[in-house]
Amino acid sequence: MKLDPETDLSFTRTINAPPALLWECWTTPEHIKNFFMPKPHFIEACxxxxxxxxxxxxxxxxxxxxxxxxxxxxxxxxxxxxxxTDTYSEGWAPAPDPFMTAIVEFEDDGNGGTTYTATARHRSSESRQTHEDMGFFDGWGTVATQLEEYAQSLAKG
Incomplete structure (x- = not known):
């Protein structure tokens, strides 16, 4: 995937948890609630x-x-x-004011962990800048840290 620095934000981090466990966290509503928003904010429903x-x-x-x-x-x-994406909702109903398309990738790092990449693609350079100013790197970085901590707690359980 070729990123456009005018409209895309992305970061990559190694997470000390296997890709299968991170996938489970990202695809299970009860798990999403435990990491997807930087604390003290939280997900009420998923x-x-x-x-x-x-x-x-x-x-x-x-x-x-x-x-x-x-x-x-x-x-x-x-x-x-x-x-x-929030550009559409179920049934391909267009959103009145879409914000972004997110791409989350999980790659085995060969050492029991995951190379985790989160990318946000925006429809304009202005909306990209708004997201960066809102704290994309800190926010999504915090989510990645919370995901790692939560996944590790599941692995121990």
Whole structure:
């Protein structure tokens, strides 16, 4: 995938957990609630229909304010890649004000961990800049740290 620095944000990190476990975390609603928002914010509800065109809906709680985000999966490569967007909701209903398309990739690092890449693609350089200013790198980095901690707790359990 060729990234456009004008409209795309991306980072890669090694996570000390196997790809299969991270995949499970990203594709199970009860798991999503444990890592997907930087604390103290959290996911109140998550509804997943894991198929292309299926829903990926979340209700976020940010300082007591509920924010609903409805989206769909555009691509699913089992165990390796999830692509979802809020440009559409289930049934390919267009969103009035879409924000981004997310691509999350999981690659075995050969040492029991995962090379984890999160990419956000935006429709304009302005929306990309807004996302960066909102704290894309810190926010998605915090989510990656929380994902690692949560996945490790599942592995111990």
């Amino acid at each position: 509804d997943i229909d894991l198929r292309v065109g299926g829903r990926f809906n979340t209700t976020m709680n940010v300082d007591g304010n509920k924010i609903e985000n409805k989206g769909v999966y555009l691509e699913i490569v089992d165990g390796k890649k999830l692509v979802f």
